Amino acid sequence: MSKRKDWWKSSVVYQIYPRSFMDSNGDGIGDIRGIISKLDYLQQLGVDVVWLSPVYQSPNDDNGYDISNYEEIMDEFGTMDDLEELLDEMHKRSIKLVMDLVVNHTSDEHQWFVEAKKSKENPYRDFYIWRTGKDNHPPTDWQSSFGGSTWEYSPETDEYYLHMFSKKQPDLNWENPKVRDSIYKMMKFWLDKGIDGFRMDVINMISKKECLPSYKDWINGNHGFKPYTPNGDSVHQYLQEMHQEVLSKYDIMTVGECPGVSPEQAELYTAADRNELNMVFQFEHMGLDNEPGKSKWDLKPLALKDLKQNLSKWQKQLENKGWNSLYWNNHDQPRIVSRFGNDGEYRVQSAKMLATLLHFMKGTPYIYQGEEIGMTNVRFSKIEDYRDIELKNMYKDRVDHLRWDPAEVMKSIYAKGRDNARTPMQWSGELNGGFSTGTPWIQVNPNYTTINVKNALEDQHSIFYYYKKLIELRKQHEIIVYGDYNLILEDHESVFSYMRSLGNERLLVINNFYEHETVFEIPENMNVQTRELLISNYNDASKHNSASITLRPYESIVYKFIN
Incomplete structure (x- = not known):
């Protein structure tokens, strides 16, 4: 099965986080026209595919992963005409476009939810997951990924709705066929525009309703949401239906973000004869530098043997069965050269080493913007300089409620905070790293004066040209792919x-x-x-x-x- 020579197996993907990539109009926020202006750069690097993080209409509670309209573009990013021009210009350069698909949840400002909360009889009520509380308690004591309860009280109907992430991100009810049909229609809207696939946000969490414990179960000690949500009983049924109704009709690439997935489960998602996804993002190797059983904020040094065993396990268990995605960085992860490398004296050497280690494995490699020039983690001096909701909630909980030492909490943020990946792309040594003529939405890493694209392009031995050669080698040597x-x-x-x-x-x-x-x-x-x-x-x-x-x-x- 894995011997099939699909185009996405030999491709290299580049992720763009649009808010931080390039600002074309000086408002401090990256935008679609900014991306268009840098397509020649991506062509020079040699990437085959761009994964574009969400640009849909959103109130921006979670940086665009809270979508209020799937078929409109966020004003800050531009217009639908801009997006269509981006797609056209990418295809002229033989670069494919993969867009984010965020369908575990919507924004609470999406019209479906605005209607759903009006009454229990509303036609959209069953688009979401509702439960009655008891004695002024939520239905269960589950904790969301961003802190606090997964349940939010809605006074209009005296019930609680489920949200695995922010309270402004109510979870969709995939058991409802009308929800699935609406999502499939939306997917076709984008695929008919000519996009080349989807990266599916937390897609293994869409099946959950049948697993929600009763209030009695909660009293008996069922704590935390994670045992109940990922890889639910119906997730494969839903994905196979999605494949039949939508994906099979287009020559596209699909990658599912799947927290908590094992290699055996990943095989179910990615085996070609099961007709679900091409590959998944798994996170086991991203948890090797935190204390076992604790959160990502509880740090421990990486043990190389653990990394070898983990990556090799995934390589061997999906060999000839499914397909791996290969990544060090994305918009949710700190910069790899600061994390597993040496971002001081040996920044260039260690960045190249980590790239080599990853790109010669079997699977589809992903490069996150700035990785190819060796961008590093950032250390803002005060919590007010950060923007990430997850990071801020953790700081508030540990400092304000648990009375932890703020300096110790900041150490965790410096190491693992998502804003490490979200500081603006460093294009040059000019003001704001050449990202914007205005005030950036989040500060630029101060080291932009030395670490930037302009310097990288002028140095034939730079990290950029090393990545370029890795991409060229993949196209020249079939052994690297297969x-x-x-x-x-x-x-x-x-x-x-x-x-x-x-x-x-x-x-x-x-x-x-x-x-x-x-x-x-x-x-x-x-x-x-x-x-x-x-x-x-x-x-x-x-x-x-x-x-x-x-x-x-x-x-x-x-x-x-x-x-």
């Missing part, structure tokens, strides 16, 4: 190395994960004399001419062997 994966040196404390194999070809991928030197021995069954150096993050890697290699700080090397 070869089997096997981890080697599983217990090595410093090196993450693996083999890719296809026919009589093999790739040996070697990554020193740390800043101290370490020795790597090329396996005895590989002929050192026939190796071809494909890429390295040190310009003189060709000097390694024996089977024993002393790897320098964060050194990456990829050799090709032919049997």
Whole structure:
């Protein structure tokens, strides 16, 4: 099944977070015309697909993931004419456009919800999930992802509605066929415009209603929403119906964001003969640097062995069954060079190493805006400088209610806050990094004077050109796309190395994960004399001419062997 040569398997995807990419009109907010102005840059990088985070009409409680009208563009971002021009200009450059599909929930300002809360008899009432409370308590004590109860009281009807995220994001009731039909109609609206697929927000959470415990269950101690929502009983039925009604009628790419999914579950979502999704985003490797069983804010150092075991598990368990998405960064994750690399002395070397490690694995790689120039985490001095609702709610809870030390809480924000990814794209050393002539909606990282696109394009050894070469290699060597994966040196404390194999070809991928030197021995069954150096993050890697290699700080090397 995975041997099918679908276009999205050999593609490289670039995520744009529009609010922070490029501002064309000086209002401090990135917009669609700003993206249009930078398409030549994306073409130069060589990416095949752009995943565009939401640009739909929204009151912006959760930066556009609270949609009030799926078929209109947010005023701050532009117009539908702008979006259609963006799509046209991208296609002229052979770049495909994948848009966000946010259908676990809507905004509470969506017309469906405005109607639903009016009365229990309203035709839209059953578009959402309602429950009666008891003794002035919510139906259950579930806690939302953004803090507080998942239930919000609605005085109009004396009932509570369910929201897994912000109270301004009521969850849709997918058990209602009218909800599903309305969503499918909306999806066709966009696909008929010519977009090339969807990234589906928390799509494995859409099946949940039958799992809601009764008030009695709550009293008996069923706590937290997570056991009840992801991968619900009907989720595969819904996705197969979506595939039949919509997805199968277009040559598109689909990727589902699936928190809490296991490799076995991911196989169900992505196996070609099941007719659901092309691939999923899973988060296991993103939780390896927080305390087990605790939140992402409870930090612990990454253990390389854990990372090797986790990524290899996903590689092997989906091999020839489903398909992996490969990512380090997105709009919800901190900058990888600050997280798993070294954003000081070895920023360039470690950024290239992390890119090598990821891009030679089997799956579709995703690059998040600014990753290709090595943008770093930011450290704002005060909480007021941050914008993210999740981050602010956590700070308020831990500082105001639990009386934690604000400095300790800020350490967690510096490491894991979503705003690390949302500071404006650093285009040049000019004011605001060339992002806007106005006051940016969130401050630019002060290091924009040195870390920026202009500097990267002028340096042939920059991180940008390294990413460009990684993308070129994927198009030149089928083994990178389709070869089997096997981890080697599983217990090595410093090196993450693996083999890719296809026919009589093999790739040996070697990554020193740390800043101290370490020795790597090329396996005895590989002929050192026939190796071809494909890429390295040190310009003189060709000097390694024996089977024993002393790897320098964060050194990456990829050799090709032919049997």
